[in-house]
Amino acid sequence: MIHHVIAAIVFGLLLINGWVILLVEFPFSYLDMLLIAVSIIVMYILPVRKTFLYVVIIVLGYGGFLTGYALFHKVQPSEQMLYVYEHVLLTLFLTFLWVATNYLKNMQEEINRLRKNVKLLEKTKKNTGILTNREFLYEAKGILIAVRRKGEAWFITFEITYSEPYIMENLQEYIERAILAAIRQQFDIVTSQERSIFLILKDTDENGVHVVLERIKGKIKQELNLLYAPFDMSYERLLSEEVFERLKEGMES
Numbered sequence: 001m002i003h004h005v006i007a008a009i010v011f012g013l014l015l016i017n018g019w020v021i022l023l024v025e026f027p028f029s030y031l032d033m034l035l036i037a038v039s040i041i042v043m044y045i046l047p048v049r050k051t052f053l054y055v056v057i058i059v060l061g062y063g064g065f066l067t068g069y070a071l072f073h074k075v076q077p078s079e080q081m082l083y084v085y086e087h088v089l090l091t092l093f094l095t096f097l098w099v100a101t102n103y104l105k106n107m108q109e110e111i112n113r114l115r116k117n118v119k120l121l122e123k124t125k126k127n128t129g130i131l132t133n134r135e136f137l138y139e140a141k142g143i144l145i146a147v148r149r150k151g152e153a154w155f156i157t158f159e160i161t162y163s164e165p166y167i168m169e170n171l172q173e174y175i176e177r178a179i180l181a182a183i184r185q186q187f188d189i190v191t192s193q194e195r196s197i198f199l200i201l202k203d204t205d206e207n208g209v210h211v212v213l214e215r216i217k218g219k220i221k222q223e224l225n226l227l228y229a230p231f232d233m234s235y236e237r238l239l240s241e242e243v244f245e246r247l248k249e250g251m252e253s
Helices: 002-023 029-045 050-070 077-122 131-149 165-182 206-224 241-252
Strands: 155-159 189-193 196-202 229-239
Touching: 002 029, 002 077, 002 155, 002 196, 002 241, 029 050, 029 077, 050 077, 131 189, 155 165, 155 206, 165 189, 165 196, 165 206, 196 206, 206 229
Parallel strands: none
Antiparallel strands: 155 196, 155 229, 189 196
């Protein structure tokens, strides 16, 4: 809470400082405006760790310019004070801008981190209700441990062969929902990546796999009015985690 209060104060001071620079006629007001505009853009683009160095360079460089100009043109002491005030106000503005920019960038990073954590905690994909890749791997490892003791399970891959890009996403989502409706959701699990769907059937034999696959193909061909199913299928008995390697690579890419 205290950080938000401090940030609000800094933003307020930044606005006040900017208005003073805009309203008061300094010897180099136009240069001040240019430096402020450029600094806002540059500090937004630069990484957080480099923004302070940028501020130091601008403040020292601008101070050196004002000092050199005053000495070269033999500016009167009364006018030199305007240079001092101008430099102080610009230094304060850039300092407040640096604090505000860092606050906003850190807040954005925190929001992105929270979104990422929420995504990791999600167990199912919103559009189709199938498992996320991470949850699928987690449950698949449990199934693998169980079948090593007793029973068997099968790892099935669906490769979508339909290439029309405009309906590709909707087609895959439809196939995912069809597969989810065709399996025993209390035992079997399914997930997907782009153009690929992965299914594990638990506590069944190869004949049971064929029955499920034929049921899925028949439902999809009938609903979509297709002569052939829009995907290729392959399956193998789940014996080790090696079958998950492709799925893991897809998660990391």
